[in-house]
Amino acid sequence: MLTVETRHAVHADHAKGMDTDTLRRHFLSEGMFRAGEIRLVYTHYDRFTIGAAVPDGGKLILDKVEETRTDTFLERREMGIVNVGETGQVSAGGDSWTLERGDVLYLGRGAGAVTFEGQGRFYLTSAPAHATFPNRLITINDAVKVEMGEAATSNKRIINQFIHPLVMESCQLVLGYTQLVDGSVWNTMPAHVHDRRMEAYLYWGMDDASRVMHFMGEPQETRHMVVANEEAILSPPWSIHSGAGIGGYTFIWAMAGDNVDYTDMDFVQPGELR
Numbered sequence: 001m002l003t004v005e006t007r008h009a010v011h012a013d014h015a016k017g018m019d020t021d022t023l024r025r026h027f028l029s030e031g032m033f034r035a036g037e038i039r040l041v042y043t044h045y046d047r048f049t050i051g052a053a054v055p056d057g058g059k060l061i062l063d064k065v066e067e068t069r070t071d072t073f074l075e076r077r078e079m080g081i082v083n084v085g086e087t088g089q090v091s092a093g094g095d096s097w098t099l100e101r102g103d104v105l106y107l108g109r110g111a112g113a114v115t116f117e118g119q120g121r122f123y124l125t126s127a128p129a130h131a132t133f134p135n136r137l138i139t140i141n142d143a144v145k146v147e148m149g150e151a152a153t154s155n156k157r158i159i160n161q162f163i164h165p166l167v168m169e170s171c172q173l174v175l176g177y178t179q180l181v182d183g184s185v186w187n188t189m190p191a192h193v194h195d196r197r198m199e200a201y202l203y204w205g206m207d208d209a210s211r212v213m214h215f216m217g218e219p220q221e222t223r224h225m226v227v228a229n230e231e232a233i234l235s236p237p238w239s240i241h242s243g244a245g246i247g248g249y250t251f252i253w254a255m256a257g258d259n260v261d262y263t264d265m266d267f268v269q270p271g272e273l274r
């Protein structure tokens with residue numbers, strides 16, 4: 001079963017006046033991971049699409065998606081898939097890959113229908129693509145690891161870069177995940193925005209009772225949303241992004257836009273935030 005929800009882009013002036021429910025309806029995606037289903041959120045932020053496929057021991061096929069008016073979803077798109085569940089298989093174009101928890105699969109433009117099997121819980125990200133780059137399975141051992149932050153400032157973390165220019169070539173898609181060291185949170189100070197790119201986050205690896213306070217908004221108009229495990233945030237180009245959690249959590253960041261430069265950020269010092 002395939003369900004697709006469309007999210008339009010929101011102007012910062014509009015977001016300022018939103019109450020909690022409206023903020024959540026526009027910027028949070030709940031309930032993407034459902035057994036036996038593929039659920040997509042097709043956004044108007046750089047046409048970036050996020051979603052999930054949970055085969056639950058069966059077989060799910062992602063092929064035509066009406067929203068793109070192409071014969072197959074990946075006809076003019078690339079895709080990054082992260083397995084946040086147990087071992088699962090993904091097949092496309094006659095090839096098949098086994099993904100363990102935390103593995104990432106890149107599928108290039110024109111990869112064709114995508115089949116999901118096994119006990120994987122697959123987080124899906126996709127952006128329009130102008131060229132075809134080879135499909136590739138990327139494990140944590142292949143990822144570039146960047147240590148950031150310090151325990152003294154409560155933000156010690158490891159940034160694992162998977163679909164990233166230092167690892168492989170893609171069109172627009174840049175993806176990886178950040179693991180917090182025990183006792184640290186993603187306060188990512190100084191905060192930043194990047195008008196050239198949107199970004200989406202999936203919080204995972206949390207227990208049921210845990211929550212992350214995700215911070216968003218223009219730097220002088222910050223808001224927060226309370227986020228549970230396997231829920232995703234859409235972060236507009238004008239928004240800061242960080243999240244302080246209770247208990248352990250990891251977050252997958254994925255982005256698309258005018259450049260693939262992960263370090264292209266406009267910093268905002270803590271004293272300037274409101």
Ligand SMILES: O=C(O)C(=O)C[C@H](O)C(=O)CO
Nearest residue numbers: 157159178188199241253262
């Ligand atoms: O600070 C981190 O840790 C991040 O993972 C930062 C995000 O990926 C980001 O905002 C990149 O633009």
Ligand SMILES: [Zn+2]
Nearest residue numbers: 192194199241
């Ligand atoms: Zn960012």
